[in-house]
Amino acid sequence: MRRLFVIIFIATILITSTFNSFAMILPAQIDISSESGVLIDFETGEVLFEKNAHKQMYPASTTKIMTAILTLENANLNDKVIIDKEAPFTEGSRMYVKEGEEFTVDQLLHALLIESANDSAVALAKHISGSTEEFAKLMNKRAKELGALNTHFTNPHGLPDENHVTTAYDLAMIAKYGMTIPKFREIVKTIRYQIPATEKTPEIRYFRNRNRLLHGVGPGNKIKYNGEWIDIKYDIVDGIKTGYTSKAGQCLVSTAFKDNRRVISVVLKAIRTNVYLDSRTLIDYGFNNFKKINVVNSGTKLKTIEIENGIEKNLDLITQDSISKIVPKDYNESNIKMAIELNPEIKAPISKGEALGKVIYSINNEIIGKTNLIAKNSIDEKQxxxxxxxxxxxxxxxxxxxxxxxxxxxxxxxxxxxxxxxxxxxxxxxx
Known part of the structure; x- marks a missing residue:
């Protein structure tokens, strides 16, 4: 009997400690029908939900997020692009360019992200790199730099290719960077756009954003959410990009802003309007169950130290950066622990802003953030x-x-x- 009591006691301790260690991960269980998905906090990059988030998938036209980023980084919006003889024959969704037509980079970018025009993607890729093959090399290099380590692009549009793959997490990282570019943010939330007639195309080209989270209302634009039929349109959503091929299924990278917070969701290989249902489920999950806390602000004084050989005896150490953390809404912030580590043998002369140590914050022995402790003032040494x-x-x-x-x-x-x-x-x- 005593042995049984001891076993139960130990098991209770282990279970309790397990729950404590995972208290920061998922405050509630949700599910999505898409084969792969992820939800991240925009500011911190923290993963709030994941389902096969690192599984390689076909991205379809969500590829164009990277194409747009590289265009914004490597071309001027007013640059003129003359369509070559190959771009008009690009398959899939198009803006129907014609050989010899001239467009600005800005116009092609809008067609790329709003109409999801594959011929626009080809024209932009060739304008930047000379060929789609060279542009793909640039895409892969930039993807690695943005933290998309399981991604391999072979084209600028996302048309089927068994070697053209990415992951939900990688797309979230790429989109996170994209949303730091003002022009990108402007275009991905644009609902309607038009390109004036040209000499070769006398009609105005009218585009409407394919992301129905931005505008989908009325019959034919409904999803059953929490037991009720509601419009697909979600007012807090302001981007980003849809995608579809028969192999990739319905894909959608979305972003939403609410209560001074932004989240980014990615769902891959969904069926029909479930792509919107899953996206809204993730977005609401992020806002309803998590909050952002400021662990420490930059410039906060955390410690005063003595400088024996300095003309001033004391020196204040302040934080170099701010640290924020996403936690469950009911999380007790007093559980956050702070540890200060100072450099050995701190002596004058010391320059203002010089790193003299670091502060580390943790929850349940898991580091959630750290920053340098820097000198608030300069101190010269004694004569x-x-x-x-x-x-x-x-x-x-x-x-x-x-x-x-x-x-x-x-x-x-x-x-x-x-x-x-x-x-x-x-x-x-x-x-």
């Missing part, structure tokens, strides 16, 4: 220490040896002179 330093400096050692030698010789000479004088005086006295 006596400067003199000692100069003497010890190897560059000055020869000079000081010469000076010291001269002083020693002078002392010896003065000593000899003094001794001789004393001797002469003694002789006179004897006389």
């Amino acid at each position: 006596i220490y400067k003199i000692v330093k100069r003497i010890k400096d190897p560059k000055n050692m020869s000079f000081f040896k010469i000076v010291l030698g001269i002083i020693v010789l002078f002392i010896i000479w003065r000593t000899i002179v003094t001794i001789n004088r004393i001797r002469r005086k003694r002789r006179r006295w004897k006389w």
Whole structure:
């Protein structure tokens, strides 16, 4: 009986500690029908939900997020692009460009992200890199730089290719960066756009954003959400990009802003309007179950230290950066622990802003953030220490040896002179 009690007690402790260690992960269980999905906080990049988030999938036209980013980084919006003979024959969704037509980069970007025009993607890729093959190399290089480590692009539009793959998490990282670019943010939330007639196309081209979360209302634009039929349109959503092929299924990268927070959701290989249902489920989950806390603000004084060789005795150490954390809404912030680590042998001279240590914040022994502790002010060293330093400096050692030698010789000479004088005086006295 006693052994059974001990076993139950130990099991209780283990279960309790397990729940404590996972208290930061999921405050509630949700599910989506899409094969893969992820939800991240925009500011911190923290993953709030994931389902096969690192499984390689076909991205379809969500590929164009990267194409748009590279265009914004490598071309001017007013650049002129003349359509070559190959772009008009691009398959899939198009803006129906014609050989010899001229467009601005800005116009092609709108067609890329709003109409999801594959021919626009080809035109932009060739404008930047000369060919779609070279552009794909640039895409892959940039993807790795943005943290998309399981992504491999072979084209700028996302048309089927078994080697053209990414993951839900990678797309979230790419989209997170995209949303830091003002022009990108502007275009992905645009509902309607038009391109004026050209010499080769006398009709105005009218585009409407394919992302129905931005505008889908009325019959044919409904989803059954929490037991009720509601419009697909969701007012807090302001982007980003749809995608579809028969192999990729319905894909959608979305972003929403509410209560001074932004989240990014990715769902891949959904069936029909479930792509919107899953996206809204993730978005609401992020806002309803999590909150952002400011662990520490930049410039906060955390410690005062003594500087023994400084002209000022004390120095305040302040935080270099702000640290934020996404936690469940009912989380007790007092569970956050702080640890300060200082550099060994801190001595003057010290420059303002110099890193002299770091502060580490953790929850249940898991690090949630850290930043440098920097000097609030500059402190010069005392004059006596400067003199000692100069003497010890190897560059000055020869000079000081010469000076010291001269002083020693002078002392010896003065000593000899003094001794001789004393001797002469003694002789006179004897006389």
